Amino acid sequence: MNEKVLETLEYDKIKQQLAAYLTTDRGHEIVNQLQPSSEFDQVKDRLDQTADGADIIRLKGEIPIPKLIEIAPYMKRLRIENAALSGTELSHITKLLRAGQVVHQFFEDFKAExxxxxxxxxxxxxxxxxxxxxxxxxxxxxxxxxxxxTASSQLSSIRKTIVRTQNDIRAKMGKFIKGSEAKYLSEPIITVRDERFVxxxxxxxxxxxxGIIHDQSASGQTLYxxxxxxxxxxxxLRRDQLAQRAEERRILAExxxxxxxxxxxxxENMNLIGQLDFVNAKAKYAHQTRSVLPNISDRNVIKLRQARHPLIPREKVVANDIEIGDQYHTIIVTGPxxxxxxxxxxxxxxxxxxxxxxxxxxxxxDxxxxxxxxxxxxxxxxxxIEANLSTFSSHMDNIISILGRLSHNSLVLLDELGAGTDPKEGAALAMAIIDAIHKTGCELIATTHYPELKAxxxxxPGIINASMEFDVDTLRPTYRxxxxxxxxxxxxxxxHKLGLSQAIIEQARAFTDTKNQDINNMIEELTAQTKRAHDExxxxxxxxxxxxxxxxxxTDKFNKYQSQKERLVEQAKEQANQVVEEAKKKADQIIDDLHKKQAEIGKVAVKENELIDAKGALNKLEVAPSLKRNKVLRKEKAKHNFHAGDDVLVKSYGQQGTLLRQEKNGVWDVQLGILKMQINESDLEKSGSDKPEKSRYQTQVSRTRSTGMSPTLDLRGHRYEEAMYxxxxxxDSALLAGYPSVTIIHGKGTGALRKGVNEYLKRNSRVKSFGYSAPNAGGDGSTVAKFK
Known part of the structure; x- marks a missing residue:
């Protein structure tokens, strides 16, 4: 790519903006040497790298590359035998080594994306x-x-000795500062001269x-x-410091x-990290300028959609659509x-x-x-001025050079072609140059203000006119x-808009060539039509x-509705279930009230079957037609759909039993363990198959409570393992017996037994809470456990 076009189009300013996003010296070197490539595969690979960087920016922020100093001079010195690098130089190499590991791990983690x-x-x-x-x-x-x-145990030991010696020196000299000798000091401080404390x-x-005088002040009033x-x-201290330096030199050499x-x-790592830094910078620059990945044409067809000049602020620049290379290879942009x-x-x-x-x-x-x-x-x-060339001559010299070097695979941009000379000759020369360049088959965009080039x-064929829109009403260009x-x-x-006399305007129009007037009228009409099209x-x-x-x-609202529809249905069901539950509670309350009234009045006997019928009628209350298949209703009805042989829960006793036969007036014979009792149906509830553990537990309660076991366990005098057993x-026995709480006496002693009891109670899921007994009931010598 020729250097002149890079200068003319201000390519270096783009590189300067790009360099602001770099963190490594090698990255800056890559940008300094950056030039456009004319190889299709290389351009594609470069753009692919930038696209990768843009994806990383979007997902992870950026590639983690620290500030790295160029190490090439250090590597050159390492060719010299016995040459050692300084600590600063080695730290730069260490940063490069660490950066390589961090970058490698970053991309290992990125594979999950x-x-x-x-x-x-x-x-x-x-x-x-x-x-x-x-x-x-x-x-x-x-x-x-x-x-x-940590570089070496010897260095660590020497440094500890130095610190200890310095502390001892300060402690001994501190007596001069704080004691009676302080009055002889210019200042109550300890300082250093010639690496010695004075x-x-x-x-x-x-x-x-x-002692020894090492220095004096400029005035001579103070001696150190x-x-x-x-x-x-x-x-x-001096000997130790020399030993430290020797050890540090040895470590640096090692x-x-x-x-x-x-x-x-x-x-090579420095070069690779620099390339990644360059990719980072390209991606961040693209993000900042809102740039996009362009498609690449193998036929050199340019199609720019709302293209903006990158060096003009986004809020000021006017974007335009520009195409060349497909139906036409030359664009002539005319106008003032x-x-x-x-x-x-x-x-x-x-x-x-x-x-x-x-x-x-x-x-x-796109x-x-x-x-x-x-x-x-x-x-x-x-x-x-140096070559003694006028503007026209300089332009011609440049165009002659271009004509000698261009090919069918070139892009040529000519501004104000033919300017700087006689209008007639300049227009003729411009047409000849355009014709010559067009015949090569390359892409050409030329600007001119000569009207002859419009026709x-x-x-x-293959050449098309273009122009920049001008708003006559505001007397300003729109840059469209x-x-x-x-x-x-x-x-x-x-x-005319500025107020020039109409007579003068008409006289000027009369002097204007008729052909030019017709062309201008045609252009004005086309411009108006195009403006209307653009506005529309x-x-x-x-x-x-x-x-x-x-x-x-x-679409968002519909998707939200679809996602929430099932949840809303479930909420409606839950609300319906709550209504049914409330209705059932009211039914039970009504029956309880009837029982109370029967007991209080005694005059009018309310028969048990009437109570059951009343409850059944209440249970059949329909809250809403949609609740006929409600799960709560069906579950509640199933609980009271009794048959001989069903396992049931006698609610008043909290015991599990089995239905034997149904007597009159809603009374059932129920087998409770070894006992056989007659229980009212309203006091029964069918046991589901999903409560086997509760049934076994409740079956054991009546048998265990009669054992007379104590609600207190005394573990004092037991060994730890025996006590825990x-x-x-x-x-387990207390739970089966149905005790709400128990007391475990463990004594105070060493506290091991008390700790073991507390740890066991923490682990037991059936224990609701526990704590030490009241002070008058043993204090921390016993623990009270409450069950769920």
Whole structure:
């Protein structure tokens, strides 16, 4: 790709914006060297990488890549035998090693997402992981390049000794600060000179202190003295510090030798991480600019949907649809200056360069780019003072160069073709140049203000007119691209709007060539028709968006209704069940009231069968037709549909029994264990097959209560295992006996038995609650357990 077009279309500004999203030096190097590719497969692979990055941004935020310094200079030094890297340099390599592991793990976790990445896995698979070396580096060097205590046991020991010696020195010198000697000090502090601890002594008291003078203040009023009683301690501290430095040098050399054999792997990892950083940056830049993945045409057909210039703020730029390469290969954009022609062709060129660089483009979905072997542009004022060339000459020199290098697979952008010379000759020259370029079969977009080119484009196959819309009412350009309509001259209309005399306007029209007037009238009519079409399209777009929004809302509401329908039915059933239950309770209450009245009045006997009939009538109350098959109603009726041999629950006794035969007046003979009793049907309830455990439990109650077992268990004097066994047997018996609560005496002692009892009661699901007895009943020497 020629360098001039990159400069003309401001390609470097895109790279500068992209660089703001990078975190590695290698990523910056990749962006600095970035150029559009003319290879179809390479462009596709670049765009696939960006698409992968966009998917990752959408699902996970971004690839976790830290700030990484370039390590190539360090690897170059490692070629020198015995050369050792510094702690800072090793920390940069450690960050790279850690980044490789983090990135690899990130993509292992990403496999759980329901997204198949296109290209990035091929990069990640090339990473060389060195877990043992990475771990040793992490445990030896921190992020700032400081050698850690964990780098070696010898270093850790030396550093502990240094800290201990420093503390001892400070403690001994602290006596001078706090004691009677403090009056001789300039300041009550301990400081360091020549890596030795000293005190700031007032110069006039230097004879009072023994020791070594290491320095003095600028005024000479303060001497920095090392007291004699800490000289040897400072000497020892100095020896330890020298030993520390020697050990640190040894560690740095050891770590350097550890990574020396992996120079090529580390450089390749740096390159791969840089590529992933570049992918991250492309995806984040696309997200920020709301760019999209373009389709790629193998026939160089460009179809841009609502394309926007990426360097103009989104709130200011005007988007346009632009197509070239299918039905026509040349577009001639005519019309006056300041209408947006230059920005339009720059947008096409810059988006094409971005797409061929693997960047998403600022357009709408389903936009399409080509893959050109080169893009040529002659845009702007290229007047060259150094070469003594005029604007026209400079443009011609550039166009001659383009004509000598273009092919059928090129994209050419020419702005104000033929300008800067005589209008007649300039128009003729422009038509000849367009004809020559068009014959090569490449794609060409040219702008001009010469009216002669309107008819030229109309007469040539494969060439189409276009223009930029101008609002005569507001006297402002709309920057809307109108394909198929040539630009018209608005000079007379504008003059009229500004208030120029009508007579002068008419005189000017009379001087205007009749053919030009007819062309302008035709263009004006076409422009008006196109504007109406655009306005109607915009209105339909608004209506479509409103209809789409309404349809989406209706769909959401219908889906919610479908999802909630079953739940609403269940809620209705539950409410119906509650109504039935309340009706049944009222029926039972009515019967109980009748019993009470019979007992109180005694004059009018209410027969038992009348009570049963009354209850049956109440139970048959229909709350609503929809409740005839209600589960609660059917379950309740089934409970009172008795037959001989049925297992039943005698509610007043809470006992399980078996029906033998039905007597008169709704009385049944019931076998309760070894007893046979006559029970009123209203006191019976059929036992379901789903309550076998309750039936067995209730059958045992009457037999167990007669055993006379105590509600208190005394475990004092038992061994722990024996006590726990006794407790388990006792709780089972108490439950079978139907006791609501029991008391376990465990004593105080060591507390082991008490703890064991509490742990057992916590685990037993039949225990509702437990706690220590009242203070006057044993306190924490016994525990009361209540059952469910």
């Amino acid at each position: 329901a997204v198949d990445l296109r290209s990035i896995p091929k990069i990640v698979d090339q990473l060389t992981l060195m877990p043992e070396i990475t771990q040793q580096m992490i445990s030896s060097i921190d992020d700032d390049g400081r050698i850690l205590d 005190l700031p002594i007032r110069a006039d008291y230097k004879q009072h202190f023994g 003295v090392e007291p004699s009683n800490v000289v040897e301690m400072n000497n020892q 770590l350097t030798n550890l990574i020396r054999p992996y120079r090529s792997e580390l450089l 200056n300041t209408g947006g022609k230059t920005i339009t062709i720059k947008t096409v060129g810059l988006l094409q360069l971005m797409g061929q660089s693997g960047l998403f483009i600022t357009a709408n979905e 936009s399409q780019i080509g893959v050109f072997d080169d893009v040529f542009a002659d845009i702007g004022d290229d007047q060259s 030229f484009a109309y007469d040539r 691209f109108l394909l198929g309509i040539p630009g018209q001259s608005n000079a007379l209309n504008i003059a 399209a915009d209105e339909l777009k608004v209506q479509l968006e409103a209809s789409t929004k309404l349809q989406r809302e209706l 006794e407790l388990d047997r006792y709780i």
